Structures are given as C-alpha cells and as structure tokens.
Amino acid sequence: MTQTYFHTIVIGAGSGGMTVAVGLAGLGKQVAFIEGNHVGGDCTNVGCVPSKTLIHLAREFKLGDNPDNVLREVIRKRDVLREKETHEVRDLKNVTFIEGWAKFTAPKEIEVALKDGQTRKLTAENIVIATGARPRLLDIPGLPAERVLTNESLFDLRDAPKHLVIAGAGVIALEMAFAFRKIGTQVTLFALDDRPLVTAIPEASEALRPEIERAGIKAYYGATATGFDEASRTLTLNQGGTEIRVQQVDKVLVAIGRVRNLERLELEKAGVTVDKRRGVLVNTFGETNLKGVYAIGDVTPTSAFTHSANAQGRRVVQRIAFPLLPVAKNEPLFPNATFSDPEVAAVGLSPQQLKEYCHPGVVKRIRVDFKTHIDRGYTDEVENGFLIVDAVRLTGQILSVTIVGPRASEMISFFTLAISQKISLYKIYRLVFPYPTYSSGILKVADFFMRETLTDLKGELAAYLKYRFAK
Amino acid sequence: MTQTYFHTIVIGAGSGGMTVAVGLAGLGKQVAFIEGNHVGGDCTNVGCVPSKTLIHLAREFKLGDNPDNVLREVIRKRDVLREKETHEVRDLKNVTFIEGWAKFTAPKEIEVALKDGQTRKLTAENIVIATGARPRLLDIPGLPAERVLTNESLFDLRDAPKHLVIAGAGVIALEMAFAFRKIGTQVTLFALDDRPLVTAIPEASEALRPEIERAGIKAYYGATATGFDEASRTLTLNQGGTEIRVQQVDKVLVAIGRVRNLERLELEKAGVTVDKRRGVLVNTFGETNLKGVYAIGDVTPTSAFTHSANAQGRRVVQRIAFPLLPVAKNEPLFPNATFSDPEVAAVGLSPQQLKEYCHPGVVKRIRVDFKTHIDRGYTDEVENGFLIVDAVRLTGQILSVTIVGPRASEMISFFTLAISQKISLYKIYRLVFPYPTYSSGILKVADFFMRETLTDLKGELAAYLKYRFAK
Numbered sequence: 035m036t037q038t039y040f041h042t043i044v045i046g047a048g049s050g051g052m053t054v055a056v057g058l059a060g061l062g063k064q065v066a067f068i069e070g071n072h073v074g075g076d077c078t079n080v081g082c083v084p085s086k087t088l089i090h091l092a093r094e095f096k097l098g099d100n101p102d103n104v105l106r107e108v109i110r111k112r113d114v115l116r117e118k119e120t121h122e123v124r125d126l127k128n129v130t131f132i133e134g135w136a137k138f139t140a141p142k143e144i145e146v147a148l149k150d151g152q153t154r155k156l157t158a159e160n161i162v163i164a165t166g167a168r169p170r171l172l173d174i175p176g177l178p179a180e181r182v183l184t185n186e187s188l189f190d191l192r193d194a195p196k197h198l199v200i201a202g203a204g205v206i207a208l209e210m211a212f213a214f215r216k217i218g219t220q221v222t223l224f225a226l227d228d229r230p231l232v233t234a235i236p237e238a239s240e241a242l243r244p245e246i247e248r249a250g251i252k253a254y255y256g257a258t259a260t261g262f263d264e265a266s267r268t269l270t271l272n273q274g275g276t277e278i279r280v281q282q283v284d285k286v287l288v289a290i291g292r293v294r295n296l297e298r299l300e301l302e303k304a305g306v307t308v309d310k311r312r313g314v315l316v317n318t319f320g321e322t323n324l325k326g327v328y329a330i331g332d333v334t335p336t337s338a339f340t341h342s343a344n345a346q347g348r349r350v351v352q353r354i355a356f357p358l359l360p361v362a363k364n365e366p367l368f369p370n371a372t373f374s375d376p377e378v379a380a381v382g383l384s385p386q387q388l389k390e391y392c393h394p395g396v397v398k399r400i401r402v403d404f405k406t407h408i409d410r411g412y413t414d415e416v417e418n419g420f421l422i423v424d425a426v427r428l429t430g431q432i433l434s435v436t437i438v439g440p441r442a443s444e445m446i447s448f449f450t451l452a453i454s455q456k457i458s459l460y461k462i463y464r465l466v467f468p469y470p471t472y473s474s475g476i477l478k479v480a481d482f483f484m485r486e487t488l489t490d491l492k493g494e495l496a497a498y499l500k501y502r503f504a505k
Numbered sequence: 506m507t508q509t510y511f512h513t514i515v516i517g518a519g520s521g522g523m524t525v526a527v528g529l530a531g532l533g534k535q536v537a538f539i540e541g542n543h544v545g546g547d548c549t550n551v552g553c554v555p556s557k558t559l560i561h562l563a564r565e566f567k568l569g570d571n572p573d574n575v576l577r578e579v580i581r582k583r584d585v586l587r588e589k590e591t592h593e594v595r596d597l598k599n600v601t602f603i604e605g606w607a608k609f610t611a612p613k614e615i616e617v618a619l620k621d622g623q624t625r626k627l628t629a630e631n632i633v634i635a636t637g638a639r640p641r642l643l644d645i646p647g648l649p650a651e652r653v654l655t656n657e658s659l660f661d662l663r664d665a666p667k668h669l670v671i672a673g674a675g676v677i678a679l680e681m682a683f684a685f686r687k688i689g690t691q692v693t694l695f696a697l698d699d700r701p702l703v704t705a706i707p708e709a710s711e712a713l714r715p716e717i718e719r720a721g722i723k724a725y726y727g728a729t730a731t732g733f734d735e736a737s738r739t740l741t742l743n744q745g746g747t748e749i750r751v752q753q754v755d756k757v758l759v760a761i762g763r764v765r766n767l768e769r770l771e772l773e774k775a776g777v778t779v780d781k782r783r784g785v786l787v788n789t790f791g792e793t794n795l796k797g798v799y800a801i802g803d804v805t806p807t808s809a810f811t812h813s814a815n816a817q818g819r820r821v822v823q824r825i826a827f828p829l830l831p832v833a834k835n836e837p838l839f840p841n842a843t844f845s846d847p848e849v850a851a852v853g854l855s856p857q858q859l860k861e862y863c864h865p866g867v868v869k870r871i872r873v874d875f876k877t878h879i880d881r882g883y884t885d886e887v888e889n890g891f892l893i894v895d896a897v898r899l900t901g902q903i904l905s906v907t908i909v910g911p912r913a914s915e916m917i918s919f920f921t922l923a924i925s926q927k928i929s930l931y932k933i934y935r936l937v938f939p940y941p942t943y944s945s946g947i948l949k950v951a952d953f954f955m956r957e958t959l960t961d962l963k964g965e966l967a968a969y970l971k972y973r974f975a976k
Binding site: 049077082083086087090096097111115339340341342344345362366367368369370371379409410412413414415441443444445446447448450451452454455457461462464465466467468469470471472473474476 | 520548553554557558561567568582586810811812813815816833837838839840841842850880881883884885886912914915916917918919921922923925926928932933935936937938939940941942943944945947
C-alpha cells in the first residue's frame with residue numbers, strides 16, 4: 035500500500051528543499067519530497083551552476099575559439115550534475131520522491147498531480163514550502179516567442195547568438211552580459227533602472243558603469259522597449275523620450291526580476307498568509323502563521339539566493355528535528371555576490387536598513403580604492419574597484435560592507451565573520467594580511483579608520499554621543 | 506650644519522623600514538633614513554611588485570602575444586612605482602634621507618659611507634635594523650656569470666629566455682616557473698628538496714606536483730647541478746645517482762634561499778647578538794639585546810614576508826612612540842601565500858609547531874576538496890585544490906589551515922581572523938557563505954567537523970580528555 039502519512043512533506047527539490055529533505059532524512063525522519071520539474075531547482079539547472087560554468091569558460095575564451103563549443107560544454111556539465119543529483123535524491127534513505135505538482139487541500143493535507151494524470155493524497159506533521167520563483171516576463175510588441183530567452187531557456191542554447199539583447203541590469207543580466215560579451219557575442223542591455231545593479235550602493239554602480247563600457251557592452255538605463263520589427267530584427271527602445279533603434283537582434287534575454295511560484299499551491303485552502311508583494315510571511319525560524327508549515331528560499335521575503343535558501347533550510351531542519359534546542363534568534367547574515375567583471379559583494383545592513391536603523395551622524399564611511407591604495411590593484415591593473423565599509427564612529431563596529439573587485443566574492447566572508455562576531459576595526463587593525471593581496475585593503479580600511487578617529491578624537495566622541503541614540 | 510642627532514635611525518628603506526620611518530615621522534619624530542640601494546627594497550624593486558605584475562600579465566597572455574613586451578611592461582610599471590616611492594621618501598616631513606651604507610661604530614652610533622666617498626656620523630635614541638636579505642648563490646662549475654639570474658636581476662630582463670632553468674622549488678621558484686611558462690618560455694626546475702614548496706604541508710606539495718606537470722614545467726626533485734657546458738649549453742644534474750642532461754639552456758634563475766644582509770653593519774661593534782643560523786635575535790617587541798636597538802623583517806628569525814616586516818614595523822613604531830601603551834604580548838599571526846597556479850596559502854601553527862605543541866591524538870584534521878565537494882570547483886574545473894583545517898577535537902578550536910586553490914591568498918584572511926579571535930568551527934557552522942564561491946568550502950569544513958563530532962561524541966570526548974593535556 036502506498037504511504038500517505040509522513041513526518042515531513044517538502045514541496046520543491048531546489049537547493050533549499052534539498053537541504054531540508056536530506057537533513058531530516060539523515061536524522062531518520064520519513065520525508066515526502068515532491069518536484070514537478072527537474073531535481074536541483076534553479077541553481078543546478080538554470081542558475082548558479084550553468085552560469086558559473088559559462089563565466090569560467092568565457093574567462094578562458096581566446097580569440098579563434100568556437101563560442102558554440104562553450105555553450106555545449108555548459109549544457110554537458112549541467113546535465114552531468116543534474117543526473118547525479120536526481121539519482122542521489124531517488125536513492126536517499128527515508129525519502130519518498132514524488133514527481134508531480136503539489137497543492138494544499140487542507141492545512142496539513144497535500145494533493146499531488148502525478149505525471150500519469152493520477153493524484154496522490156499525503157498528510158504530514160510538517161510541511162515545507164520551497165517552490166522557488168520563475169523569471170518575470172516582459173511583453174514587447176512584435177517580438178516573436180522564439181527570440182525570447184529567460185534564464186530557464188538560456189542554458190539550452192547550443193549556438194551563441196551574434197547579437198544578444200538583455201532586458202534588465204540586475205545580477206543575472208550583468209553576469210550574462212559580461213560572459214556572452216567575452217565569447218564574442220555583441221551585447222546590448224537596457225533597463226528601467228537608472229543604474230546597473232540598483233540593489234547595491236550607488237558607488238558600486240558607478241564602478242560597474244565604465245567596466246560595462248570597457249567590455250564593449252552597450253547599455254541604456256531608464257529605458258523601456260516599445261516594439262520589435264521582425265522583418266528588420268530591430269528593437270525599439272524609449273530612453274527619456276528619445277527613440278533608440280537596436281538592430282540585427284538575434285535573441286532577447288529577459289532578466290527583469292522574479293515571480294514566486296505560489297499559484298499552484300492553493301495556499302488559501304490551507305490558510306497560509308501570503309503578502310502580495312513580499313511572498314509567504316514567516317517568522318525568524320521559517321514558520322508561517324500555520325504551526326508546522328514552513329517556507330524557505332525564494333517564496334519568502336528575506337532573500338533570493340541559493341545560499342540563503344540553504345541557510346533557511348538548515349534552520350528549519352534544526353527547528354523541526356530538535357524543537358527544544360535553542361536556535362539563534364535572528365536570521366544569520368546573508369551576504370550577496372554578483373559574478374560580474376569586476377565582482378560585487380556585500381554584507382551587513384542594506385542602504386535602506388542603514389537609513390532606518392542609524393542616524394547618519396554616527397556612521398563613518400571608509401573607502402579604499404584598489405587602484406590607488408592597494409599595490410595588488412596597481413600590479414593587476416584594476417581600474418574600478420573598492421572596499422567601502424560603514425562603521426559606527428568611535429567604536430569601529432562594522433555595519434555594512436560593499437566590495438567591488440576581481441575577487442570580491444571570496445573576500446566578503448571575512449566581513450560576514452567580523453560583523454556576526456562583533457569584531458571591530460580596532461581588532462582588525464592588529465591582523466596581518468598576506469602581501470600583495472586585494473585583502474590587504476581590509477587592513478587599509480582599519481588604518482584609515484584609526485587615523486581619522488585618533489586625529490579628531492574630540493569630534494568623533496561628540497558625534498558619537500550626539501547621534502548614537504538619536505534613532 | 507648637518508644634523509647628527511636623531512630620534513630614530515632606520516637602516517634600510519624596504520617595506521619594513523618604510524613602515525617605521527613613515528610611522529615615526531608622521532608622529533613628529535626626527536628620523537634618519539639610510540639606504541645604499543633602491544628605495545622600496547626587495548618588494549618594490551625585485552620582489553612582490555614586479556613578480557605579481559608578471560604573474561598578472563602572464564595570466565592574460567594569449568598565443569601570438571610577444572613575451573618581450575610582457576617583460577618590458579613589468580620593468581616600466583616597476584620603475585614608475587620606484588620613482589614615486591623615491592620621491593615620497595625624499596619629501597617626507599621629519600625624515601632625513603641619506604643614500605649610503607651604514608655601519609655601527611658604537612651601540613648608538615652609526616657611520617654612513619656616502620655615495621661621494623665621504624662618511625657621515627649619526628647618533629640616535631633608537632636604531633632600527635631593516636636591511637633585509639639577498640638571494641643565496643649557487644656555484645655551478647662551468648656556468649658563466651651572464652647566464653645566472655637571481656630575483657635581483659630577473660626583472661631587468663628585457664627579452665624572454667627561450668629556456669629558463671630554475672634552481673629551487675620554494676615560493677619564488679614556483680611563482681616564476683608558472684609565470685614564465687605561461688608566456689611561452691620552456692621551464693626546467695630542479696631542487697635539492699624532495700618536493701615542491703617544502704615549507705608547506707606535504708598535501709600541498711602533492712596538489713602542486715600534477716599542476717606543475719600540467720603546466721608543462723619539467724621538474725627534478727632531490728637533484729643537484731654538477732656542471733654546465735657552455736659550448737652545448739647543457740646543464741648536468743644528478744638525481745639520486747642518475748645523470749640528467751638539460752639542453753639548450755639560456756638562463757639559470759637561482760632561487761634556493763636567502764642570506765641576511767648583516768655583514769656591512771658590523772653589529773659586533775655595537776654588541777648586538779646575532780645567531781648564525783637564525784639572524785638578529787629580538788624579543789616579541791622587535792627589540793634586540795641592546796635597549797633601543799630594534800630589528801625587523803628578513804634579518805630576524807620569525808618571518809621573511811613583506812607583510813610580516815610591515816607588521817613588525819608597526820609594532821616597533823608603537824613601542825618607540827608610545828612606550829607606555831600596551832602592545833599585544835604575542836606577535837600577530839603571520840599568514841603566508843605563494844602565488845603559484847593554484848595558489849597556496851596557510852596560517853596558524855606550522856607542521857613543526859603542531860607536532861611540538863599538540864598531541865596528535867587531540868588534533869582532528871578536516872579536508873575538503875574543491876573538485877569533489879564544492880560546486881565552484883566543479884564549474885571552474887579545479888583538479889587539485891583543497892582546504893585542510895587542523896582543529897582541536899571536540900572544541901573545534903582552529904590550529905592550522907592550508908588552502909590550495911585559485912583564490913587561496915584571498916581566502917586565508919578569514920582564518921587569520923578566526924584563529925586570532927578564537928572563533929571555533931561551531932560558530933563558523935552558523936555563517937552563510939555566498940554561493941557558488943570557493944569560500945563555501947569553509948562551511949563544508951565546519952559541516953564535516955560537526956558531523957564527525959556529533960556521530961561519535963563519546964569517542965571524541967574520550968580522545969580529547971586523554972590527549973588534551975598530554976603534551
């Protein structure tokens with residue numbers, strides 16, 4: 035007889051769901067693991083894995099190489115990993131893997147529409163929603179569907195487009211713009227935003243702008259697409275009233291944001307609270323308004339990265355399996371990284387949070403530029419790159435960090451550790467950093483902070499006392 | 506009248522000396538700054554700066570590029586920086602820059618042999634010895650002087666050798682072997698050591714070996730040079746009794762170690778204690794047996810890196826300028842980094858120290874391989890690379906870390922911070938690392954440690970109690 039009752043049902047076999055399913059099954063719990071699409075979710079199939087493979091191969095790409103071979107190698111490596119993960123999931127002890135689409139029929143009841151047209155009913159003590167998100171689409175009048183790509187179809191391309199237009203200027207848009215440019219594709223980017231990577235601090239955008247230009251990527255900010263003429267393959271843009279005609283377009287990659295995969299779930303039948311804009315609302319332990327129903331990853335408001343979905347998954351495993359053990363009350367710090375060229379990475383308070391939580395008078399901003407302050411920036415010809423650290427005056431407590439540079443994604447974890455362990459710039463000042471690395475810029479930040487603080491101790495103290503408790 | 510009395514005399518204008526001179530002068534102290542050679546020392550002139558410029562340009566080198574252009578660009582960039590630093594030193598307020606060779610005539614008395622043949626006598630309250638080191642030479646019978654290179658002459662080469670032989674398998678030897686190979690030079694390396702990078706843990710050497718081979722560098726370990734025949738340009742090596750004939754040799758780069766620059770100083774006249782093998786002996790504050798006489802950098806036993814000379818210099822500045830302020834009692838942790846391909850970086854106890862301080866029964870070794878454990882290793886095709894962390898069983902206190910990988914030099918500072926702030930693997934387990942980075946391997950280390958510890962808690966506790974205080 036088919037099993038219908040489980041300890042936990044996990045809906046969605048992406049990174050977050052995998053963390054929960056593997057974690058609980060490893061602890062001996064009976065898990066039903068439901069996926070209607072590919073195992074591995076976005077990350078393995080249409081996200082980090084193929085995109086980083088492409089970025090790596092594009093970096094190694096040399097004049098005369100065949101760009102189609104690059105794309106085919108991306109597909110091959112993606113398929114190998116997908117195959118491996120699918121087998122691993124099927125073989126997991128204590129896991130019942132069910133291929134199909136799940137919906138709620140009651141608070142703790144799930145109905146799965148199986149591939150063969152049948153349905154299967156399941157119940158469980160705990161249900162974890164990890165269905166992720168999909169690309170938001172863009173309607174461009176006259177643009178035929180076969181010219182449209184999203185990250186979901188991009189990595190099935192076997193032939194490199196000659197001219198790729200990218201709609202959007204966020205993480206995916208920028209990563210793909212640099213990578214395709216390197217394998218010889220002509221790249222035109224347009225975005226509604228008035229700057230690249232609008233989620234980062236404006237200084238990061240200002241560093242990216244000239245690098246985008248230097249790479250030979252044509253970019254239009256504050257622009258919308260008004261139409262496409264298939265006969266001439268011309269895309270028409272409107273930038274502040276000016277009409278721009280982008281010609282000889284082969285493909286248009288739409289990377290303007292994401293939509294949460296919630297509709298199929300019929301959450302209203304279970305009574306789970308969903309905010310239209312922010313997604314499934316959860317407390318700091320990942321639990322929804324319904325006891326025993328959790329949500330992690332892209333469907334939640336807090337984060338849209340593989341690593342944050344994993345981190346949320348780990349917390350949910352701990353919460354479900356060891357309900358009496360204390361879980362750190364606050365969510366951990368979520369760093370972020372964009373694998374553009376240069377890379378951009380950040381951790382700590384977002385610009386919005388910084389404004390919300392701290393009076394600007396108490397924040398000291400230190401900026402170190404790789405080109406002028408750091409020998410490695412000089413030897414490696416880094417034109418645009420920096421460390422920007424916002425710290426509390428006088429105490430040197432770090433609030434927020436943004437790094438733009440060739441290895442920013444590997445440098446940021448130093449600050450994740452420093453912020454989460456409340457290690458001030460005074461302590462960092464005593465550390466030794468290998469020379470000549472980009473990381474020696476971290477010491478320079480501490481140097482600058484010390485010098486500015488010690489040479490105006492009275493002013494710093496006054497500002498601290500005046501503003502520290504102002505907000 | 507020429508000034509003869511100073512607050513501090515700094516002998517040697519390399520990285521360490523510069524840190525002290527700039528630091529004290531900035532605090533208003535009168536400094537005499539003596540250098541017989543180029544300002545900037547090894548780092549700017551014949552070390553890190555030109556070598557990292559070469560490594561960077563070699564990485565960007567494409568088939569068909571002219572290798573001579575690479576070497577000339579290295580020279581150009583080095584000269585720009587040298588010029589800039591020389592001007593900066595001459596313009597430093599409170600600094601009297603003296604070109605010439607210094608020697609002690611009494612404990613606090615220096616005589617400088619000036620370039621014009623004259624001498625100048627100086628005295629000071631404090632004297633800082635920062636004369637650094639020079640390459641150790643190797644006598645190969647029959648090898649003409651014009652074929653011999655050291656790091657001091659290497660970066661004056663304007664034409665790339667067709668076939669470069671490198672004597673040695675340490676940091677400089679390996680960095681230059683990979684870089685010259687990338688610009689098309691045939692590279693043959695031989696060393697007395699039985700493995701590459703003998704100062705690292707054996708696992709690092711094992712990871713480097715296949716990468717050296719893959720790069721097309723021919724390497725002979727446990728080998729000595731027995732002679733050179735100029736007519737046929739053939740170098741003869743002896744490897745365990747077997748004769749090897751290396752043909753068509755253009756240049757031989759000798760990188761077999763360093764000799765401290767102490768002879769000219771006539772330290773015996775001042776009574777400064779020197780150990781023949783270990784150099785100028787200093788306490789943890791950099792002070793020699795003679796009160797007010799300090800030594801930093803390569804002339805001391807502790808470290809031979811630019812960043813450690815700088816760190817020692819910072820401590821000496823603090824000690825001299827603020828003698829009453831507490832200085833951290835122990836020297837800071839000195840990380841090290843080799844910019845080979847892959848890079849090798851380490852921090853914490855050396856293999857020798859680990860044996861000395863800890864019973865092997867209390868040490869738990871965690872190894873994470875990039876290729877098999879980390880997605881970024883998979884996407885970026887890292888064949889040989891790992892994180893190895895030695896930690897105290899049960900407590901997770903980190904003792905020692907070695908990283909081999911493409912960005913190891915930027916990843917190591919995370920561990921410098923963790924070790925110096927005594928942050929255990931339990932705390933690291935709660936951090937979030939951006940995906941897909943090499944640094945996410947750090948989380949994997951913590952995962953492995955947790956899993957192994959929790960699944961055998963009794964065994965781990967027993968081992969801990971048995972061996973913790975055994976040594």
